[in-house]
Amino acid sequence: MTATTADQHHDHHPTGITRWLFTTNHKDIGTLYLWFSFTMFIIGGLMAMIIRSELFEPGLQFVDPLFFNQMTTVHALVMIFGAAMPAFVGLANWQIPLMIGAPDMALPRLNNWSFWLLPPAATLLIASLFVPGGAPAGGWTIYPPLSIQGGMGVDFGILALHMMGISSIMGSINIIATIMNMRAPGMILMKLPMFVWTWLITAFLLVTCIPVLAGAITMLLTDRHFGTHFFDSSGGGDPVMFQHIFWFFGHPEVYILILPAFGVVSQIIPTFSRKPLFGYTSMVFATATIAFLSFIVWAHHMFTVGMPLTGELFFMYSTMLIAIPTSVKIFNWVSTMWRGSLTFETPMLYAIGMVFLFTIGGFSGLMLAIVPADFQYHDTYFVVAHFHYVIFGGTILGALGAVYFWLPKWTGHMYNETLGKWHFWLTVIGMNVTFFPQHFLGLAGMPRRIPDYALQFAEFNMVSSLGAFLLGLSQIIFLINVLKTIKGGEKASDRVWEGSTGLEWTVPSPAPYHTFATPPVVK
Numbered sequence: 001m002t003a004t005t006a007d008q009h010h011d012h013h014p015t016g017i018t019r020w021l022f023t024t025n026h027k028d029i030g031t032l033y034l035w036f037s038f039t040m041f042i043i044g045g046l047m048a049m050i051i052r053s054e055l056f057e058p059g060l061q062f063v064d065p066l067f068f069n070q071m072t073t074v075h076a077l078v079m080i081f082g083a084a085m086p087a088f089v090g091l092a093n094w095q096i097p098l099m100i101g102a103p104d105m106a107l108p109r110l111n112n113w114s115f116w117l118l119p120p121a122a123t124l125l126i127a128s129l130f131v132p133g134g135a136p137a138g139g140w141t142i143y144p145p146l147s148i149q150g151g152m153g154v155d156f157g158i159l160a161l162h163m164m165g166i167s168s169i170m171g172s173i174n175i176i177a178t179i180m181n182m183r184a185p186g187m188i189l190m191k192l193p194m195f196v197w198t199w200l201i202t203a204f205l206l207v208t209c210i211p212v213l214a215g216a217i218t219m220l221l222t223d224r225h226f227g228t229h230f231f232d233s234s235g236g237g238d239p240v241m242f243q244h245i246f247w248f249f250g251h252p253e254v255y256i257l258i259l260p261a262f263g264v265v266s267q268i269i270p271t272f273s274r275k276p277l278f279g280y281t282s283m284v285f286a287t288a289t290i291a292f293l294s295f296i297v298w299a300h301h302m303f304t305v306g307m308p309l310t311g312e313l314f315f316m317y318s319t320m321l322i323a324i325p326t327s328v329k330i331f332n333w334v335s336t337m338w339r340g341s342l343t344f345e346t347p348m349l350y351a352i353g354m355v356f357l358f359t360i361g362g363f364s365g366l367m368l369a370i371v372p373a374d375f376q377y378h379d380t381y382f383v384v385a386h387f388h389y390v391i392f393g394g395t396i397l398g399a400l401g402a403v404y405f406w407l408p409k410w411t412g413h414m415y416n417e418t419l420g421k422w423h424f425w426l427t428v429i430g431m432n433v434t435f436f437p438q439h440f441l442g443l444a445g446m447p448r449r450i451p452d453y454a455l456q457f458a459e460f461n462m463v464s465s466l467g468a469f470l471l472g473l474s475q476i477i478f479l480i481n482v483l484k485t486i487k488g489g490e491k492a493s494d495r496v497w498e499g500s501t502g503l504e505w506t507v508p509s510p511a512p513y514h515t516f517a518t519p520p521v522v523k
């Protein structure tokens with residue numbers, strides 16, 4: 001059979017469910033990832049609502065203590081592996097080929113498989129709550145001995161983590177292969193848009209650290225069923241070894257969650273400042289430095305296990321070192337805005353909110369890095385407040401900002417700006433009312449992962465729960481806005497943000513004014 005050029009370049013277009021099941025198109029797969037992520041965000045969010053309902057006042061109200069801890073564990077795993085990571089893989093699928101001038105991802109069939117591993121994995125994870133014995137109950141870190149003793153739900157969790165890990169590794173291989181091999185002629189690495197740079201570095205973090213998690217949970221599995229005693233002290237094993245292996249994965253995982261959000265912010269801020277990104281080269285090296293340092297700080301999560309003083313000092317100072325490249329990035333974002341022609345449409349609000357709130361989480365992280373102080377904060381609500389500023393304030397706000405930023409590009413329609421602004425302000429107010437009081441609860445000594453608490457913690461918990469209900473409800477505005485934009489609405493121009501040329505979504509940063517054929521209109 002002779003194939004014409006047209007045949008080679010036009011796939012068959014199956015419709016309905018088969019379109020989505022068999023798709024190898026990066027945009028379709030990006031869309032699947034984003035909707036999957038949003039679904040997990042809602043499911044994990046509903047669990048958070050149950051947690052905050054239970055903690056609204058002292059005493060046991062709605063769920064029994066074991067189920068409370070199991071659901072808290074699944075909330076974390078769903079949010080990290082189901083909502084946050086897939087959101088950015090979805091953004092990567094949509095944007096990386098467009099940003100580097102490639103027709104699709106390098107490995108389109110692998111791409112399909114990467115996505116379709118996720119729904120069964122998520123099903124297993126959520127089902128673990130309802131099998132005899134229930135889900136892991138010790139938090140997302142699944143520390144032994146609790147995770148050795150738990151029922152078959154723990155095995156569900158381990159299998160789910162393996163599947164999501166395989167998905168992440170395959171996705172990362174695809175992203176690395178695409179960026180290294182499929183750039184348009186002339187696009188040298190130091191011309192990559194920052195979103196692409198941050199994803200390249202994130203993909204290397206993923207292929208390096210996910211196998212370590214896979215090792216840890218496989219050893220856990222053999223401890224549970226095949227008579228090994230890696231982590232079982234009754235058989236000569238060491239439960240603290242699990243913590244070392246887990247956090248060798250777990251700390252880089254934190255940067256996997258945040259670096260692509262940094263990339264998004266580095267695209268949005270120049271666009272709405274009508275200036276090129278300040279300090280592009282330092283931004284690239286700061287990102288790479290953060291990624292490198294993320295591998296030598298892991299034991300700051302386990303200062304209280306009783307490690308040698310030299311170890312505590314090393315992990316304290318190496319952790320504090322991360323503040324330097326992080327500050328470089330924050331300095332660059334602020335400098336990009338400095339004397340720019342700023343406008344504050346929804347994506348820009350999200351980017352600025354992300355920089356501000358992530359920085360709060362960064363500072364509380366610095367506080368937690370101080371060894372003697374950490375002995376006070378360890379396993380308190382201070383830690384919960386800290387990482388929610390990082391993951392909600394940083395990662396989730398970054399993802400939401402990215403959706404508003406690129407939605408006109410994806411759909412051809414403008415979203416509703418008024419609804420976008422309502423969504424932003426209610427989300428930011430809800431988030432701060434939820435998580436800021438948790439700093440005070442933690443400093444006052446309230447432990448994390450408990451369904452009940454002493455009376456002196458009642459007021460701040462009530463405030464926190466009210467904030468959480470506001471935060472949860474305001475996400476409905478986002479859903480309505482996105483659905484309306486997909487269905488129709490005002491047509492998006494090819495210079496939606498009046499920031500630069502039609503390439504404003506894809507170039508490293510908007511070109512300086514004097515390079516425009518037609519000068520942009522600044523409101």
Ligand code: CU1
Pocket residue numbers: 250251254297298300301
């Ligand atoms: Cu860490």
